Amino acid sequence: MATGINKQKIVSAIFSKGKKIPQGEVTTLPVMEQVIYSICREGTCAELADKAYKSLAEGFFDWNEVRVSSTREIEDCLHGMSRPIERATRIIQFLQELFETTYSFEMEFLHKKGVKQATKHLSRYQAANDYLGAWVTQRSLGGHAIPLDSPTLRITKRLGLVDKSQEETAEIRGSLEHLIPKAKGAEFTDAISQIAVEFCHDSNPRCPTCPLVSECQYGKARLKPVKKSPKAKPGAK
Ligand code: SF4
Missing domain, CATH: 1.10.1670.10 (Helix-hairpin-Helix base-excision DNA repair enzymes (C-terminal))
Structure with a gap:
């Protein structure tokens, strides 16, 4: 070493x-969108993740439409990425869980919790993993996480x-x-x-x-x- x-x-x-x-619009994404972006971003580079995220954000009427879409439809937005079925399943699962618990598609309330509590909150979602928590902490919550x-x-x-x-x-x-x-x-x-x-x-x-x-x-x-x-x-x- x-x-x-x-x-x-x-x-x-x-x-x-x-x-x-270039950081582009990723740095300014709200918390909920940053969660979706992190699922696209894990295991790949910014260029591919940007394309996939854009395709999701612009290819559907809103996040509710993404939530009720089939895994196959979401997979089509993840063209060229590894593990597209797993990513698509996690995106739908996350939106479903968020909707069931908050009846909305926003997570700006996490800013009020402080970094530690916000990261803990994120980790409770079934679709969450260590990468997702660290990504959102780094890009949206103002914490230091790699x-x-x-x-x-x-x-x-x-x-x-x-x-x-x-x-x-x-x-x-x-x-x-x-x-x-x-x-x-x-x-x-x-x-x-x-x-x-x-x-x-x-x-x-x-x-x-x-x-x-x-x-x-x-x-x-x-x-x-x-x-x-x-x-x-x-x-x-
Ligand atoms: S490709 Fe990887 S292993 Fe090879 S020099 Fe670069 S960092 Fe090192």
Whole structure:
């Protein structure tokens, strides 16, 4: 694992070499919409999530129409994304639960609860998971949280920002939140997931063209030439 100073260098490289992702309207989405967006965003990059969210927000009359639509209809908006059935099911499930408990499609009341209580409230929804809570905390509730999906975990471990043996999400998030300033949390999340989608694939990562290769332990090890063992001389025993 990288030392503290090295980790800071890696973080600086992510900000200086990673692609700057325009924040667009995502930063201003209300809490409820941010929940839907997070379901689109987990495991992918901003570009794909933006398309899927736009398709949902503009392709239906309102959120109630999304709620009463079939999984298949929602899936059509998630074109090109992984696990579309699961995402579509969670979106409908979340809207249904919200509607049954509040008879509305808004969650601005969470701003009054304070970050800790608001995150706790969100976690009670069946469709919620750790990523969703951290995403909404980071983007809407004004808290410091780094959402961890599998691409973020993969790349932070390969870079050496997180110890390979660390498995607990809370522990990993704690280490990353300690390293990344709150004001840079969203930028970190966007930059890291863009690199994961473009270069740091699960199998066969594109290390030779990755902008972070000079900081990446895993990438450097992959690119090291394999030493050939000397050929045995003829007749030698
Ligand atoms: S160098 Fe390779 S392993 Fe390291 S972050 Fe880039 S793609 Fe991933």
